[in-house]
Amino acid sequence: MIYILAPIGIGKTSLAKILAHDLHTKAFLEKPEKIPLLNSFYENGNISREMKAFAVQIEFLDYRYEQLLEGMFLKQEGMNNTVYDSSLISDGIMSRNLYNRGEFPEVLYKDYLRLNNVMQRNVAGHPFMGPDLIVYLEAPFERMLSNISLRGRKMETNDPKLKEYYHSVWQIYQDWYNSYGDTPTMKIDMKNIDFVNNKTDQNSVLDAVEDELVNLGKLTKKEVDKLKQRRHQ
Template sequence: MKNEFDFIAIEGVIGVGKTSLAKLLTERNNARLVLEQFEENPFLPKFYKDRERYAFPTQMSFLASRFQQQQEMLSKDLFQQMTISDYIFEKDRIFARLNLEDDELALYDTIFKIMAGISAQPDLVIYLQSNVDRLMQNIKERDRDYERDISRSYLKELSDAYNHFFHHYNKSPLMIINTSEIDFVSNEKHLDYIEEQIFNQPIRGNTHIHITD
């Protein structure tokens, strides 16, 4: 029996392919696409050069942008048609806990808790995992100017933080896909399998997807 979702969110560490998968699934299912507007954050390039100095303004800029998107999604009643996004609102706090000082995090949390209570909640979250070597390779290949200063150690920290977050995540059904050895962009069979698991298999609680040729 085919699953019906109003809102699917795809998550994962920088470079894991969440935007690529969101776009591919959107095209295949005639869905609405909502993408994180990270390129509009004026502090992001500065953050990758000086993490300590620019962490707070970078985080607050992302929080404001993501919340505005959430409100637009709800006010425009996008869910009359299936919506696929490349992030969940709660992910913002993963970065906050990793990058902010205690006093900054306390102020951030005060604002975040208000916003999180009135943000859109996905019917399914797809968490893409990958090893750090593959993440570094993907980031190098796409060669975005502001990502050239991302360090391996920061990616490792971020990957560990994501794994911890989703190990405890229970707000919606969760599908976990390890992408270290697959290529759903170039290999249509891999994409077909992922789509089959999303839309034609029962999803309850946490589901782990493993793909082999």
């Protein structure tokens, strides 16, 4: 399993699609319409975030767990290296940010953490040791804001005060990356990379990720050489 982690709007979904296509595997993508409370979570700044934090995170928890169950089943059936643009890890980061901001009541936050941890430790009776690789996308805060604006989701752009909230999201991901060490992790600096519109950049990112999968024993060098040859033709 490969997790793509990054703050909002950095390119997680795009990379998950590109990587899954190249590896001939499945991409598990976040679909905002599957989280009914998400619009109301954004609608009234810190007031609605505090009111909806627990309920929204429980909706995400249920959704992610279903994806994780399917991913574990596919792995048992021989489909390795499934790709996820969001995960229980990223949900935990976002929840921690809300708690730090005083927007996730402590009692409810502790309940959420307990559920999140239980779900990550055991998936349908199978011990889960976490993803095989986390790909972390790092980008300047200004690029994050630009990308959020460009994708044009009304709930994410209708309040100018969201800029301060977004900065806290950006910062906590920086802090997470600098302190995390539970599973293999690699960083891609997005400052001067456009893997969506620039084929050279796309190939460079795919090469880096797939080389790391070789190092981890999740792909063979022969398999990756074939992938590279096909892409660079």
